[in-house]
Amino acid sequence: MSPSAVPAVEARSVTKRFGPTTALDDAGIVIAEGETHALVGRNGAGKSTLVSILTGLQRPDGGEVLFGGRPAPSVADRDGWRRTVACVYQKSTIIPALTVAENLFLNRQAGSGPINWRSLRSRARELLDQYGVDVDAGRLAGDLNVEQRQLLEIARALSFGARFIILDEPTAQLDGPAIERLFTRMRALREQGVTMMFISHHLEEVYRVCQSVTVFRDARHVLTRPVDDLPHDELVAAMTGEDASAYLSGRTAPAGGNVVLSAEKLTLGERYRDVDLTVRAGEIVGLAGSGSSGKVGLAETLVGLHAADSGTVTVNGVRPRPGDVAAALRAGLGFVPQDRHKEGFVPLLSVEENATLPIARRLGRFGAVSPRLRRAAAERMITQLDIKTTGPSQPVKDLSGGNAQKVVMARALADDPTALVVINPTAGVDVRAKQALLGAVEAATERGAGTVLVSDELDDLRICDRVLVMFHGRVVKEVPRGWTDADLVAVMEGVGGQ
Numbered sequence: 001m002s003p004s005a006v007p008a009v010e011a012r013s014v015t016k017r018f019g020p021t022t023a024l025d026d027a028g029i030v031i032a033e034g035e036t037h038a039l040v041g042r043n044g045a046g047k048s049t050l051v052s053i054l055t056g057l058q059r060p061d062g063g064e065v066l067f068g069g070r071p072a073p074s075v076a077d078r079d080g081w082r083r084t085v086a087c088v089y090q091k092s093t094i095i096p097a098l099t100v101a102e103n104l105f106l107n108r109q110a111g112s113g114p115i116n117w118r119s120l121r122s123r124a125r126e127l128l129d130q131y132g133v134d135v136d137a138g139r140l141a142g143d144l145n146v147e148q149r150q151l152l153e154i155a156r157a158l159s160f161g162a163r164f165i166i167l168d169e170p171t172a173q174l175d176g177p178a179i180e181r182l183f184t185r186m187r188a189l190r191e192q193g194v195t196m197m198f199i200s201h202h203l204e205e206v207y208r209v210c211q212s213v214t215v216f217r218d219a220r221h222v223l224t225r226p227v228d229d230l231p232h233d234e235l236v237a238a239m240t241g242e243d244a245s246a247y248l249s250g251r252t253a254p255a256g257g258n259v260v261l262s263a264e265k266l267t268l269g270e271r272y273r274d275v276d277l278t279v280r281a282g283e284i285v286g287l288a289g290s291g292s293s294g295k296v297g298l299a300e301t302l303v304g305l306h307a308a309d310s311g312t313v314t315v316n317g318v319r320p321r322p323g324d325v326a327a328a329l330r331a332g333l334g335f336v337p338q339d340r341h342k343e344g345f346v347p348l349l350s351v352e353e354n355a356t357l358p359i360a361r362r363l364g365r366f367g368a369v370s371p372r373l374r375r376a377a378a379e380r381m382i383t384q385l386d387i388k389t390t391g392p393s394q395p396v397k398d399l400s401g402g403n404a405q406k407v408v409m410a411r412a413l414a415d416d417p418t419a420l421v422v423i424n425p426t427a428g429v430d431v432r433a434k435q436a437l438l439g440a441v442e443a444a445t446e447r448g449a450g451t452v453l454v455s456d457e458l459d460d461l462r463i464c465d466r467v468l469v470m471f472h473g474r475v476v477k478e479v480p481r482g483w484t485d486a487d488l489v490a491v492m493e494g495v496g497g498q
Contacts, residue, residue: 014063041216086157096142257281266311286464334417352378352392402433
């Protein structure tokens with residue numbers, strides 16, 4: 001940005017407090033017209049608070065926000081905010097029961113008269129064509145996949161006239177090809193003059209799609225730099241305040257042990273076919289592949305969420321009844337599901353209640369849970385996983401994403417499982433939380449558990465002793481430790497298998 005150019009977005013010396021907590025402390029950001037600017041930082045750094053201020057949901061206690069050099073609309077002027085800025089959140093705001101067209105023009109379907117449905121669908125098709133969103137305007141939004149819902153939200157945001165879009169963890173639930181399509185769309189929007197703020201915990205994405213990056217740490221602005229001038233290790237150090245080398249895994253490959261988890265000739269419809277898998281005590285086996293590879297379906301079958309059409313699963317020498325999660329857990333298996341919000345925890349229950357669910361039977365007599373024993377168990381887990389909470393009684397819904405995921409991990413490890421299945425454990429969490437979660441997996445493995453780790457993140461898979469790559473429902477290659485990104489991605493995309 002030239003010295004005379006007016007920034008598209010500028011937050012100056014913004015401070016925001018919630019009671020005794022300072023969420024933003026004299027922080028700011030400057031985003032040039034037409035650039036894609038990353039905002040990164042650990043959970044609790046102040047990113048979400050800044051987003052709420054930049055979208056008019058919160059009023060800052062100090063400082064100011066400018067768009068194109070002009071003061072932001074008043075908090076009460078919702079139409080003014082919609083014309084200025086839009087946010088595509090990680091959790092979709094699309095209403096599943098409405099059609100695509102209805103979602104696009106929600107609360108503005110018509111003027112004073114009745115709704116002209118034919119005209120509404122026609123306007124929706126024009127808007128979708130304008131921004132290259134290939135979905136039927138009359139289709140129910142609930143039938144769309146994650147990628148289509150995100151593109152629908154972007155099109156809806158732009159339809160208000162906003163030229164500044166905030167993308168909050170847009171890739172967290174997308175596979176590799178869908179991420180590439182999203183990035184292609186983002187580059188096209190940038191060429192049309194759209195300014196974007198990109199929030200992601202996947203730092204490699206920052207380097208691929210952004211021109212500048214701003215780092216927040218502990219509610220304050222730390223640095224703003226062009227991404228081309230900022231080495232990866234320096235970026236991590238700015239986010240954490242520590243040297244990135246502190247997070248390298250020191251675990252060595254195991255010598256071999258008893259088989260604790262195995263699958264033989266597993267087949268489930270078109271999701272995967274004839275899969276064999278063996279996991280030994282002290283071993284971490286990765287599962288990699290695209291979203292359509294079958295890796296998640298396979299992992300969910302191992303824990304009993306699906307019953308395979310054919311084949312067997314064995315846990316510690318026992319064959320749990322297919323499709324029976326409770327039987328798999330009784331056999332000694334721990335599980336971290338793909339979606340913590342839907343499957344990982346009960347939001348209204350406390351940290352201690354969620355974390356101790358698998359061991360409730362051991363925390364009292366005659367079917368009654370001892371509050372003292374439950375709290376003591378939860379406090380140990382909080383310490384071991386460094387869960388940032390006001391105490392064991394805090395509801396999980398009030399925790400940050402990274403700390404909520406730590407509660408899910410604590411629950412999976414509560415009964416000291418001898419086999420562990422973990423799906424995308426670091427999705428949507430910050431650098432430090434990632435290290436804590438992966439460290440917990442390594443610690444369980446060092447205690448003798450055998451682990452299956454499914455992840456879309458290559459960095460997660462580096463702790464694995466070997467990685468099984470799936471492509472179109474089959475295991476196409478086993479890759480030993482020491483692979484390069486290019487090697488693994490080539491196999492995942494179907495060009496490097498055996």
